[in-house]
Amino acid sequence: MKNVFRFLYELLIGKPEPPMETPLYRSEIFPDVGGVSLLLITLVLVLVYYYVLNHVMRTARFSHWYHWLGMLLINAGIAFGYAIYYCRLHEVTPDSYVYWFAFANAFYSALFFFLFSLLLKWRSYNAARTPF
Amino acid sequence: MAKLFIFGIGGTGARVLRSFGMLMAAGVDIKADTVIPIIVDPDTQNADLNRTVEMLKSYKRLQGVAGHDSGFFKTDISKLADMDTRGEGRVKDAFTFDFGGINQSFKEFIHFNEMDPDTQALVQLLYTQDNLNSPLTIGFKGSPNVGSVVLNKLINSPELRFFADNFRKGDRIFIISSIFGGTGAAGFPLLIKNLRNPNSGLQNAGEISSAIIGAITVKPYFGLQTENESVIDSNAFITKTRDALAYYKNNLHGVNGLYYIADNPDTPYENRPGGASQRNDAHLVEVLAALSIIDFMDYQDADFGEETLFHEYGLRQDAPSITFEQLYEETLHRIGQQMVKFQLFAKYYKDMIREDAGKNYYKALNLDAAFANDSFHKELRHFLENKQWGYFAWLEELARNKRSFAPFNLSTQDLNLLVQGKPVSRSFFNKGITQDGFVVRLNKEERNLTSEANPNRKFLKMFNHVTEDFYTSKMPGI
Structure with missing residues (x-):
């Protein structure tokens, strides 16, 4: 799993900077941030969107594509903030790489939100065809 | 379940069928596989008739898609011609009886000019000049004495023969007519007389003569504005009704279930004797008259005996505007x-x-x-x-x-x-x-x-x- 996250982040933003922080990113930050925000938080938000807002709650008010897009952007925002928070928590060197990492995390969280949506939407009463 | 043939005679027949069609569209239960409305009115330009025909055609197209279990539009409506499985085209593909365009006056219809003087004198005793000169294209203008002669043509019509050919044991017949007009008042007893005659010469005459027949006779429920030039005077509605009821009492036999309905006329309608200008707004009485068809079909065969079952309709509460609260x-x-x-x-x-x-x-x-x-x-x-x-x-x-x-x-x-x-x-x-x-x-x-x-x-x-x-x-x- 570590290698997967390392591959994904470095594919987008290259090797961690400064070089002395590389081990910390690869062994802790990438897998932790990726695991929590890309998988866990994104999955929770997808489930909340499809099975709380559009299933358990007896309303179809939130089933439009723009509601779904709103949730995707919220998820991306959380991913962006969580990445910065986690880097600061581990006192990594304040470098522009932190923000590129946060941006990459937001991008992947949106991508994962989209993929999870395709996988999980089908049994939702009111949003089985959202976004399409 | 079997077929239900509904004869809607005259303008009232057409208007009641319109309300009946709306109730069927709503999915009101009627215990029949197929309903075959047959509108009998020589006044083919009558706006009320044409509105009903258009509605029935639209209903039929929708029912073809909806089927029997969609909740709405669930009862099949057919035209007589739909039963022509051999495609011989023996009857016109329409909900209406084809009178073949009676574009002549009553005088011409009975060949008045070819009668000997004594017969002419007798005819002039029975019919007014208005009656004799009246063009039949707009119906009988409230004159059942004219209608009873012209409608005798019914028995020899291809439609009635085709109806008889397709009548099967267990099918029922219902007749809608008004008692205060021309076409309905004349057509109803005439139709009953012919249908109940086992020697009418029609195919399946035996089955038809023993079939269960219901009817609603609509008594006056609207008035007409008084116009000197019009031949229809709504002040005569009550008199005509009383006379017709007296006739029914002694001469109308063979109806298993007979429904009566009436109302006190309020605002009079425009006085239009017939044609495209006869276009009356739908009325509560027509909806309730349509209910009689549903009620009639709810009865089992065994419920009908030798005696006619008579029914009248009553509201739970009298009011100028009726909502569900005033219905039982x-x-x-x-x-x-x-x-x-x-x-x-x-x-x-x-x-x-x-x-x-x-x-x-x-x-x-x-x-x-x-x-x-x-x-x-x-x-x-x-x-x-x-x-x-x-x-x-x-x-x-x-x-x-x-x-x-x-x-x-x-x-x-x-x-x-x-x-x-x-x-x-x-x-x-x-x-x-x-x-x-x-x-x-x-x-x-x-x-x-x-x-x-x-x-x-x-x-x-x-x-x-x-x-x-x-x-x-x-x-x-x-």
């Missing part, structure tokens, strides 16, 4: 639920459904494309919204007529206020019937009805289930 339980039980369900559906379809674009069920049924291209939706919109004969026009006519029948609030956009005098109760946690509630239920039904392959039938079933859910859960008081 029995009537409500018959039509209340289906009328409310259909009204919810029709209202939603007309005013709200387009706002659901993007919702789950809407996308699943591809409704944007269906509304634009599918002939079913074009027909449905036509049936509901046609200004001349459509469902909403019918409701508006009923509501503005005197006496008024206004079970629904036609101006509100709030579905909770749709049924007059019966608002849906609401609270902070219960918003009653809302568009969001509709969408949630429609989404659910769309998923549940996976076995229905036909999207249009599925569409009707979804709305039938959803409106039923609303009716049972939100409208317990109706």
Whole structure:
């Protein structure tokens, strides 16, 4: 799993900077941030969107594509903030790489939100065809 | 179950059939496999007749898609010609009797000029000059003595022979007529006499003569404005009714169930003797007369004996404007639920459904494309919204007529206020019937009805289930 996250982040933003922080990113930050925000938080938000807002709650008010897009952007925002928070928590060197990492995390969280949506939407009463 | 042949005679027959068609569209139960309306009126230009025919044609097209289990439009309506399996074209493909265009006067019809002087004198004793010179193309203008002669042509018509050929044991016949006009008052006893005659020469005459026959005789329920030039005087309606009833008492035999209905005339209609200008607003009496057909079909064969069962209709409460509150339980039980369900559906379809674009069920049924291209939706919109004969026009006519029948609030956009005098109760946690509630239920039904392959039938079933859910859960008081 570590290698997967390392591959994904470095594919987008290259090797961690400064070089002395590389081990910390690869062994802790990438897998932790990726695991929590890309998988866990994104999955929770997808489930909340499809099975709380559009299933358990007896309303179809939130089933439009723009509601779904709103949730995707919220998820991306959380991913962006969580990445910065986690880097600061581990006192990594304040470098522009932190923000590129946060941006990459937001991008992947949106991508994962989209993929999870395709996988999980089908049994939702009111949003089985959202976004399409 | 078997077929039900309904003879709608004259303008009243056509108007009652219009209301009957609306009740069937709403999905009111009628215990017949197929209903075959046959409108008997020589006045082919009559606007009331043509409105009914257009409605029946539209209903038939919708029913062809809806089938028998979609909730709405569930009873099959056929034309006589539809039973022509051999495709011989023996009868005109229409809901109306073909009088072959009687474009002559009554005088010409009876060959008055070829009669000897004594017979002419006798005829002049029986008929006024107006009667004799009256063109038959606009009917009999309230003169049953003219109608009874002309309508004798019925027995030899291809339609009646075709009807007889297709009549089977167990089929029933119902006749709708008015007693105070011309065509209905003349046609009803004449038709009964011929149908009950085992030696009429018709195919299956034995089966027909022993068939169960019901009828409604509509007594005066509207008046006409007094016009010196018009040959129809509504002041004579009561006299004509009394005379006809006296005749029925002694001469009308063989009706198993006979229904009577009447009302005190209020605002008089425009005095139009016939033709395209005879276009009267729908009236409560016509709806209640249509109910008699449903009531008649609810009886088992064994319920009918030698004696005629007579029925009259009464309101629970007299009022100038009738809502569901003034109807007895029995009537409500018959039509209340289906009328409310259909009204919810029709209202939603007309005013709200387009706002659901993007919702789950809407996308699943591809409704944007269906509304634009599918002939079913074009027909449905036509049936509901046609200004001349459509469902909403019918409701508006009923509501503005005197006496008024206004079970629904036609101006509100709030579905909770749709049924007059019966608002849906609401609270902070219960918003009653809302568009969001509709969408949630429609989404659910769309998923549940996976076995229905036909999207249009599925569409009707979804709305039938959803409106039923609303009716049972939100409208317990109706």
